[in-house]
Amino acid sequence: MADYDIVIRGGTVGSSAGTFEADVGITGDTVVALGRNLGAGKRNIDAKGKLVLPGGVDAHAHIEQLSGMGVMGADNFESATGAAALGGTTTVVCFAAQHKGKSLTKVVEDYHVLAKRGAIIDYAMHMILADPNARVLKEELPALVKSGHSSIKLFMTYEHTKVDDEQLLDTLVAARENRALVCVHAENNGMISWMGRRLVERGYRDPRFHGPHHPRLCETEAIYRLAAFSELIDQPVIVYHVSTAEGAKVIREARGRGVKMFAETCTQYLTLTVDDLVKPGLEGAKWVCSPPLRLQSDQEALWHALEIGDLQFVSSDHAPYRFDATGKLRAGPEPSFKEIANGMPGLELRLPLLFDAMVSKGRYGIEQFVEWTATAPARMYGLSPRKGQITIGSDADICIWDPKRRTTISDAGVHDNTGYTPYAGRTIEGWPVTVLRRGEIIADDGKVKASAGSGAFLPRDPGEAAKPTGRLSPEFDETRNFGAKLY
Ligand code: URP
Ligand code: ZN
Ligand code: ZN
Numbered sequence: 001m002a003d004y005d006i007v008i009r010g011g012t013v014g015s016s017a018g019t020f021e022a023d024v025g026i027t028g029d030t031v032v033a034l035g036r037n038l039g040a041g042k043r044n045i046d047a048k049g050k051l052v053l054p055g056g057v058d059a060h061a062h063i064e065q066l067s068g069m070g071v072m073g074a075d076n077f078e079s080a081t082g083a084a085a086l087g088g089t090t091t092v093v094c095f096a097a098q099h100k101g102k103s104l105t106k107v108v109e110d111y112h113v114l115a116k117r118g119a120i121i122d123y124a125m126h127m128i129l130a131d132p133n134a135r136v137l138k139e140e141l142p143a144l145v146k147s148g149h150s151s152i153k154l155f156m157t158y159e160h161t162k163v164d165d166e167q168l169l170d171t172l173v174a175a176r177e178n179r180a181l182v183c184v185h186a187e188n189n190g191m192i193s194w195m196g197r198r199l200v201e202r203g204y205r206d207p208r209f210h211g212p213h214h215p216r217l218c219e220t221e222a223i224y225r226l227a228a229f230s231e232l233i234d235q236p237v238i239v240y241h242v243s244t245a246e247g248a249k250v251i252r253e254a255r256g257r258g259v260k261m262f263a264e265t266c267t268q269y270l271t272l273t274v275d276d277l278v279k280p281g282l283e284g285a286k287w288v289c290s291p292p293l294r295l296q297s298d299q300e301a302l303w304h305a306l307e308i309g310d311l312q313f314v315s316s317d318h319a320p321y322r323f324d325a326t327g328k329l330r331a332g333p334e335p336s337f338k339e340i341a342n343g344m345p346g347l348e349l350r351l352p353l354l355f356d357a358m359v360s361k362g363r364y365g366i367e368q369f370v371e372w373t374a375t376a377p378a379r380m381y382g383l384s385p386r387k388g389q390i391t392i393g394s395d396a397d398i399c400i401w402d403p404k405r406r407t408t409i410s411d412a413g414v415h416d417n418t419g420y421t422p423y424a425g426r427t428i429e430g431w432p433v434t435v436l437r438r439g440e441i442i443a444d445d446g447k448v449k450a451s452a453g454s455g456a457f458l459p460r461d462p463g464e465a466a467k468p469t470g471r472l473s474p475e476f477d478e479t480r481n482f483g484a485k486l487y
Pocket of ligand 2: 185240241290291
């Protein structure tokens with residue numbers, strides 16, 4: 001009689017605290033034993049010479065969603081999460097995106113239908129609020145947070161989704177009252193549209209002008225403003241996709257004065273630079289994302305900010321648009337940089353690219369890789385201890401890595417619906433060869449093994465991160481004490 005359903009034998013298990021030699025025993029969908037020479041499994045997987053790491057948690061991915069520029073992404077749940085599985089990611093937090101005038105409840109319900117039908121990995125949802133009016137915040141938000149949608153996403157820019165300062169403040173108050181976390185795309189909208197207009201008026205239209213279109217200062221200013229709002233209301237916030245050294249510095253200063261501000265950066269800001277935008281013709285459109293790609297020196301500053309804890313994790317910001325009239329070129333065959341859909345694919349390659357940059361290149365240990373790509377995002381978003389770690393009682397979401405496998409990335413070798421990858425031509429070392437999600441092999445040797453719809457929704461209590469500090473600013477407190485109407 002077998003003791004376990006599956007035993008992964010003889011591998012090196014990694015966690016954010018260290019590595020150790022152990023077999024992993026799985027029964028049903030759960031890790032039930034860790035130790036040497038475990039008893040028999042109905043199925044035994046040989047992991048000698050391999051790394052046994054937690055499945056990745058990607059906390060920022062746009063799937064089957066209308067963007068802030070009004071463009072539909074190239075992926076549906078099946079294509080996005082199948083690609084994610086092949087790259088070792090077993091949990092994703094995607095977006096139920098409200099557009100102006102829409103009921104948030106209906107948006108979330110509709111999005112559940114799409115995810116339930118297609119998801120291959122497990123998923124949670126952030127709610128994008130583009131129209132945070134009193135009805136949405138008072139009548140819809142509380143029940144949605146209670147039903148496990150415990151994070152809100154706001155945009156400070158983008159035509160269809162941006163909120164102004166007062167809406168941002170209203171939402172922070174509502175989040176505080178409901179114990180939800182607020183994630184923010186922090187860029188100054190006025191600076192972007194003003195720069196865009198000036199550039200185009202002067203005849204600068206190429207994709208490369210997307211860089212100056214979003215000046216570095218628009219990130220610095222918006223993060224600073226967000227930190228001030230967060231401090232006023234004492235509401236924790238997560239800054240999305242930090243791209244500059246100055247942005248990281250503002251976060252450091254805010255954290256230093258006690259503001260509960262957290263932050264992610266993304267694979268592209270650590271592995272690509274603005275030079276990638278400079279390509280003949282429109283080719284550079286594939287590298288147009290917001291914030292834009294920055295400098296080598298920013299990469300160094302972002303790695304450093306991760307090391308010292310000012311940034312806590314790395315997401316993909318998967319935002320896939322095909323290089324055709326459905327996506328990047330939806331404004332016609334000769335768009336200006338302003339009209340090119342913003343975003344790039346990243347769910348599949350986030351882990352392999354980061355493993356190569358961090359572990360194979362000898363820059364960081366397995367511990368940091370696991371922490372920044374799985375354990376920390378799970379913890380921040382209320383998914384721990386179920387996700388993001390291999391411990392007894394956690395979901396058996398496990399990647400078996402061949403740390404020496406070399407792969408040359410190509411457009412034909414990736415599996416989402418984008419049709420290209422911004423990383424084509426790069427050779428990387430280390431690949432997740434077998435991937436389990438809740439004890440089921442969902443990807444093996446380049447093939448998806450699970451069916452669409454086998455991923456499960458993960459309702460979340462707000463994690464520790466969402467707890468206010470208790471130091472409400474006296475000015476804000478006054479408005480509450482006098483019973484002022486906040487929205
Ligand atoms: O360019 C990007 N990042 N597009 C996706 C939407 C966003 O800004 O997060
Ligand atoms: Zn964003
Ligand atoms: Zn995004």
